[in-house]
Every structure is written in structure tokens, then in C-alpha cells.
Amino acid sequence: MKLAAVALITTALSLSLPLAGAYRPFAGDVGNRANLTQILTPDRPFQTFLRYLNQTNLLEVFQNQAYRTHHGITIFVPADRAFAAVEPSVLAGLKKHQLKSLMMYHALARY
Numbered sequence: 001m002k003l004a005a006v007a008l009i010t011t012a013l014s015l016s017l018p019l020a021g022a023y024r025p026f027a028g029d030v031g032n033r034a035n036l037t038q039i040l041t042p043d044r045p046f047q048t049f050l051r052y053l054n055q056t057n058l059l060e061v062f063q064n065q066a067y068r069t070h071h072g073i074t075i076f077v078p079a080d081r082a083f084a085a086v087e088p089s090v091l092a093g094l095k096k097h098q099l100k101s102l103m104m105y106h107a108l109a110r111y
Helices: 002-015 036-040 047-055 058-067 080-084 088-092 096-104
Strands: none
Touching (some): 036 058, 047 096, 058 096
């Protein structure tokens, strides 16, 4: 049942990619090494994703992949409205490792 919930959430969030700012340009005014918090907060449509990255300790992992490897990282960040489209009890019912898995589905270890 939990696996089905994760699959449902992943599908719902992936359908929101065209609306999620996936082609958002890099924030040039924050220097050569902007962190994800700086990139995702200017107009605030990505606060839920950012909060989940912090809860799962993936923010630092993603930033390390971006700046400490030659591969970089691509992150597909759903907008808050994508998370709002998911039944709140489904997201609230996820254990930390399930939420972490869900967040990892939104990253590719290359750019």
C-alpha cells in the first residue's frame, strides 16, 4: 500500500513538471556557487520541495553533487501547487525514508 502511495505521488508530481519551473534559469545574481536555497526562494513557489529536502537531509547531498563532482546534478523541482494536488494524508503518512526516496526521484546525478 505504501509503495502504491509513493508511486501515486511520484506520478502526480512528475505530471506537474511543465508548470514547475523546470527550465528556470540559474540565478546569476547570487554568484558562481549559489546554493539551492538561494535558487529556490526568490519567488517562493518551491517551498514545499525545499522543506522536504531539509527534512530528509538531501539539501546538502544535492549541493555536494552539484559543486564537488564533475558530473553536477539536475533537479526537477515541482511547484507547491503540485504538492497541494496530492491528498495531504498521503504525504503526511510517508516515513522519512519514503519521503527521501520520493525526493531522490526528482534528481539526476548529471547535468
